[in-house]
Amino acid sequence: MGIGQWTIGEREGHAAWFGETEKLSLCVIPGLGSKVVSLANRSTNREWLWSSGKKLGNEGFASPFSSGDESGWDEMFPGINECSYPDEPWSGRRIPDHGEVWSLAWEASCTGSELRCKVEGVQFPYRLEKAYSFLSEDTLRIDYVVTNLSDSSFSFHWAAHPLLQGKEGMKLHVPEDLNEIEIAYSEGKRLGEFGDLTDWPLIEKDEGTVDLSILGAPDRSVADKYYFTGKLSVGWVRLSDPATGESLAMRFPEDKVPYLGIWANSGGYGGYNHFAIEPATGRMDDLNYAMRHHEAATVDGRGTYRWFLEITLT
Template structure:
């Protein structure tokens, strides 16, 4: 089967957008809003995998913006330097700034290529998105233009729609998680079995449901044994699987958002954010050598149950 992908420009909630589409999937990207992907649509079952904003117009955040103060829908790139000494600024947000910056872009023979250069730190982040019959693949390259190693963290922050019967799947051996932030369930640092997520996300699991949206964030306590994780959706008979290299992206977190609609974020990461932020363990940090680059790939694949 030949994957024929079309490329077109359009508008999405007031912003310039790029649409990639083939017979089975469609993706919409906003280059000027941090290269954000705002739609990943399964045409076979007429289903939108990415959460959608209720806003009629999207405002681009300023580069010093707090991630949690702006639109959390869709798929944002979280890339940040962990070495504040490379900049005169010491207030670089924990989620980095590439999600707020405009990305240069151009069409390719199989999709779109985007890149962003940090205005104050010596790095460039590039990504090339291409569709295939069952999803998409993103090829990343982070370039360090400094004379010193560049420690960094990368994670794909994709907020997914989740039906009441949704479950997650993870590789064998991923059995325990640690609570990241205090919301409804447990306290920071408390441990849980992964059954808290393999149960139906629509269940309260013994926790009182509030009218306002609540967030539960967990991180697996051990590195990934294989480079994948999945969101299973029985109500549409479909599964979305992320694929990546466990050698380069060895850690996994999970977030559940309960509100008017259920949402889940599967959060593979290049380093253990709890070790970095909580314990200052520099051995847990990924790093790019001076005047060098680092590459990795990330795929989103749809399959039938």
């Protein structure tokens, strides 16, 4: 008998699966990209996921991410930025904004204490599956597997996209050897242009030294996406709230998920205030760029690629 339990219900008119232990709870909506719309610490009643306040939903496959609810935790696969696949036999096939799977309905089934979700590609021959289970009362585990349904090797970019409720003073903790970032996007070029490198966490600006590891106050000029340069030596990252002593930590296999991206938005995009920790199989959001720089994951023809995430709430 595993830890925790799952029940099926409804969230804003959508079929939803609710998983819980004594210390944490989550809600998954298979019909909306199998997104997680709630991840809460039951011991403190803290909801970690951010909501835009929009009605849950999207406008269907390949629709812009901004036309949907923009809330919670989506899966980004097989790319992030809209682009065309560069190599044969799928050269020129479009990868939509935020990938294919976030806007597709997934199949879901529950066996005991495990929830399984799966979906197949539209433009590309793959199957993406994930299984939710609980390692302990305070730790959620998600096991992922991509199956290549073709005879040709397939390169892809997967990243977790949990939009977390950002609060001034929260602190990002990463392995000590991470000290440089590459800019993917920065509103008003605050941190630089695409591909620029800069030190992390301290950077010098006209207004003085900025510590990127500490979330700042709401500021409509700030929206940054960056990746740490190089591959991770160890797969972990944590976001803490010194004001309450609470934290959200992630652990993942650095050989399969070797990169870490950060999305920090305190008003520069949409007037929203949220923060995303994005373990990733590739770098810099653009699959073309990642493939050219040999920083994309590849699954052999008829092969599989497996990884996991473990999320601990304290």
